[in-house]
Amino acid sequence: MAVQARGKVTVDVEECKGCGLCVESCPPKCLELGSELNAYGAHPAHYTGQDCTGCGICFYCCPEPGAITVYRVKAKAKAVAPVAAQEGEHAAAL
Ligand code: SF4
Numbered sequence: 001m002a003v004q005a006r007g008k009v010t011v012d013v014e015e016c017k018g019c020g021l022c023v024e025s026c027p028p029k030c031l032e033l034g035s036e037l038n039a040y041g042a043h044p045a046h047y048t049g050q051d052c053t054g055c056g057i058c059f060y061c062c063p064e065p066g067a068i069t070v071y072r073v074k075a076k077a078k079a080v081a082p083v084a085a086q087e088g089e090h091a092a093a094l
């Protein structure tokens with residue numbers, strides 16, 4: 001059964017070195033390396049577009065500052081967790 005994503009990520013393809021650490025560490029396996037090359041000649045990571053939980057593991061394992069941004073979706077009818085952000089805004093702690 002499909003569940004609503006609780007997060008999403010964006011990758012700055014020109015900051016990504018294509019190391020794949022985020023791909024390997026993502027629990028729901030919703031990241032992948034793309035087929036295109038960036039300016040470094042690397043295959044940058046991409047979000048597949050579904051199943052992100054907003055856990056932030058990819059952010060913490062990425063060696064390139066600024067390559068990954070994690071967004072957490074605000075839960076309906078619940079208080080916002082301290083590190084969560086409004087939908088569409090960057091979570092302050094990540
Ligand atoms: S925040 Fe968590 S679930 Fe989302 S892409 Fe990163 S590791 Fe995967």
Ligand code: SF4
Nearest residue numbers: 016017019020022062
């Ligand atoms: S961990 Fe960072 S540098 Fe490595 S593939 Fe993922 S986004 Fe790119």
